[in-house]
Amino acid sequence: MDDGATLIARLQAELGEDAVITDAAGLDGFIEDFRRRFKSGALCVAKPKSTAEVAAVVRLCAAAGVPILPQGGNTSLCAGAVPAAGRAMPVIVNLMRMRAIRRVDAQNGSMEVEAGCVLKAVQDAAAAVQRLYPVSLGAEGSCQIGGTLSTNAGGTSVLRYGNTRDNVLGLEVVLADGTIWNGLRALRKDNTGIDLKQLFIGAEGTLGIVTAVTLKLHPLPTHHALAWFAPTDPAAALQILGMFQAECGSRLSAYELMNRRQLDLVIEHVPGRRYPLEGKHAWHVLVELADTRGSASMAEQLQQTLERAAEAGLLADATLATSDAQRAAFWEVRHSVTEANMKAGVGLTTDCAVPVSAVPQFIDEATRAVRELVPDVDIVIVGHMGDGNVHFIPLFTFDAWHALANPAEMGARMRRQVNDVAHRLGGTFSAEHGVGQTGLAEMAHYKSDAELALMRTIKQALDPRNLLNPGRLLP
Template sequence: MKDAVTRETLIHRLQAALGTGTGAVLSDESDTAGYTEDWRGRYRGEALCVVLPSSTTQVSDIVKLCAAAGVPILPQGGNTSLCGGAVPPTDGPAPVVLNLARMRRVRQVDAANGSMIVEAGCILKTVQDTAAEVGRLYPVSLGAEGSCQIGGTLSTNAGGTSVLRYGNTRENVLGLEVVLADGTVWDGLRALRKDNTGLDLKQLFIGAEGTLGIITAAALKLHPLPTHHALAWFAPRDPAAAQQILGMFQNACGSRLSAFEIMNRHQLDLVLGNVPNRRNPLAGAHDWHVLVELGDTRDAQGLEAVLTQTLGEAIERGLVDDAVVAASEGQRADLWEVRHSVSEANKKAAVGLTTDCAVPVSRVSEFIDAATRAVHAVVPGLDIAVVGHMGDGNVHFIPMFSFAAWAALPDSAAMGDAMRACINDIAARLCGTFSAEHGVGQTGLPLMQRYKAPAELALMRAVKAALDPNQLFNPGRLVP
C-alpha cells in the first residue's frame, strides 16, 4: 500500500467515510464470505474488506481513499456471474470489494419519454416491475433477474431471452453515472435518443466488467409494454429444422417475435430431475425442444392465429414432431419457468463446463453438430447439455461430468481447458465468439489472448491506461 497505509488504517478510514456502526464496512471473514465466492462455488478469493456504500458520493469517497492507499477495488453487483467475474482473484493483492446492493433507488420514471433512471444496485426484476406499473417494458430478461443488479448487467452487457427483439443491454441504455479512477463523478444521465456531441462515452463502460470505472446509476430505455402474448413449446426434428422454423416465424411475425429458445433432451431432463415442480411440456421424449413467444400491445387473437398457422406449416413440412400452445397466462409462466431453471438444475446435477459461444444465426446448427463431434473426440459419449438463444445465435454448449467422474480426473483443469478450447475453436472458425453474454471474467481471460487480434488488445490496453492508469479497478481482468 502507498504511504505505508496498513489494512487496519484503510478500514478505519473507510468506516469514517461510510459511518461507523452502519454495517457498511465488513472485515471479518465470516461477514465477507458471501462476497468472495461465486454462487456456483467454483471461484473464491480474498478481500481486504467489503464496503457497501449507499450513495454516489460515498462511492467517490471510497475510490479516493483506495487510490491514495494503492489498494485495488473490485466493483460487485449481485454476484451471479457464470465466469467468475465478480469475485476476488486468487493472486495479487486483496482488493476492497465494493458491493452496490444498498444503492437501489429508482430516481425517476418518465413514461412519456420511455426512460427511467435507477441506481446500480437495483435488482433487475424490480426495474422490470417498476416499468410495468406505468405501462412500459424494460426488456432485458434472464434467469437471475430476481437477484442480479442493474450495475452488473451493465458491466457485462448482459443478454438474456429477449435479445432477438430488443437487443443486448447496451441497446437499452441511454446514459450512465460513473465514478472514475480519481474519484471524479461523470454525470452522463441524459435520457436522450439522439445526442451527437462527440464520443458515446457510456459505451466504454458497458461491458467493461468494472475495469474502467464504477457505474453508480443508469438512464434506461423503456419500450411499450406488450399486453398480449402467444407462446408455444414444440419439438423440432433437429437444430437444422429449428433454424428453418425461426426463419418462418421471422417472415410471418416481424418484430412481434420476441423469443426463440432451444434446448436439447439432456438439458430438459436435468431441469425435470433437479428442480421441483417442473414438468415436461410435451408428451413423450424428444431430442430437441424450442420455446417460441410472440408479443404485442393489441390483438391477442391475431397473435395466436399467426403462431398456430406458422407452427401448422412447419408440421406439414415435417419439421416439427409435437407442439403445445400455452392456453393461459399461468401455462405461459410455467413454460418460462422450465427455461429459466437451467442454471439451477445444472449446478445441482453435475459439473457443467459452461460455454457462451455465439455464431451467425445461419450457422447455429452447423456449430452444434461440429461441437458435438469435437467433444466426443475427447471423451466419447460424454453427456452434453445444449441451451441457447437461437434467435440471436448464442448457444450455451455444456459438456457435463458427473461429480464422481470429475473428481476422478487426474487433471480436471486441463480437461476443462481442452473441452472449452475445442468448442470455442469451432465458434471462431464459424466467425463467432467465445463470449456472447456472460462476459470474460476469470474463465475467459486466457481466451482473450487466443482469439482477439493484437490490434484489438492494444486498443483495449490503451483505453485502460487512459482511464485507469494505476490499475485501480478490477486489475488483471478483461485484458490479458
C-alpha cells in the same frame, strides 16, 4: 496500524461502521462466485449508499494503492465479481444500498435508476407505468442493473430488443481517481462527440464504477402467445425461426432452443417443473410472440406457423400455452437450467455466439470436437437461438469429474475445442457472460494483437494505476 487497517478505519469513518464488512463470516457471501468454484480473500466489503460515498471510497482506496472490485448481485458466470487468487486483496464495493428509482418518464420512454437496483425491481417499476424494460434473464431476481450494464447482459429477448447496450441512454460513473462523470442524459439522439457511455458498458468494472443509469423503455406488451414445440433437429429449428420472422415480424420476442438432455435435467433436479410435451423428443424450442394488443390473432398466427412447419415435416409435436399460469410454467422450465445443471454435476459451460444461420453446423461440429476428447461425454445444449447464442455444455457427474487425472486441463481443452469451432464459423467465445477471470486465456488466444492493444490503451488512459478490477477482462 498496518495499511489495510488504516484504510478500513478511514472507510468506516466515511461510510459508518455498519457499511464496512470485515469479519470472515460476513465476507463469505461476497468472496465466492455463484457456482462456488472461485473463492479468494478481500480486505473488506464497502457498501456505499450514494454516488458521493462511492467516489469517497475510490479516492481512499486510490490513496492507499489498494485495488477496487465493483460488485453487483455476484451472479457472474465467469468469476467476474469475486477477488482473483494470487493478487493483492481488493476492497469490494457492493452497490446493494443504492436502489433508488430516481425518475420514470413514461412519455419519454426512460427511467433513471441507481446501479444497485435489482433487475426485477426495474422491470416491475417500468410495468407499473405500462412500459417494458426488456432485458430478462434467469438471475433477474438478484443481479443488479450496474452488473447487467458492466457485463452487457443478453438474456431471452435480445432478438427483439437487443442486449443491454441497446437499452441504455445515459450513465453516471465514478472514475478511477474518484471523479464523478454525470452522463445521465435521456436522449435518443446525441451526436456530441465520442459516445462515452459505450466505453463502460461491458467493461466489467475495469474502467469505472457505474453508479446510476438512464434506461430505455418500450411499450409494454400486454398480450402474449407462447408455444413449446419439438423441431426435428437444429436445422429444422432454424428454418422454423425464418418462418416466424416472415409471418410475425417484430412480434417474435423469444426463440429458445434446448436439447432433450437439458430438459431432462431440469425436470429431474428442479422441484415442480414438468415436461411441456408428451413423448421423448430430441430437441425443444420455446417461442413467444408479444404485442400491445390482439391476443386472439396472435395465438392464431403462432398456431398457423407451427402447422405449416408440421406440414413441412420440420416438427414432431407442439403445444400452445393456454393460460398465464401455463405460460409462466414454460418460462420457469427455461429459467431453471442453471440451477439444474449445477445440481447435476460439473458442467463446462460455454457461451459461444455464431451467425444465426451457422447454429446447426456449430452444434454438429462442437459435438464431434468434444467427443474426440471423451467419446461418451454427456452434452447439454441450451441457447438463445434467435440471436445465435448457444450454451454448449459438456457435463460430467461429480464422481467422473473427480476421477479425472487433471480436471482443470480437461476443462480448458474441452472449452477450447468448442470455442475453436465457434471461431472458425466467425463467432465468439463469449456472447453474453463476459470474460471475467475464466475467459482470460481465451481473450489472449482469440483477440488480435491490435484489438488487445486498443483495449489496453483505453485502460491505461482511464485507470493508469490498474486499480479497478485488476486481473480480469484483459490478459
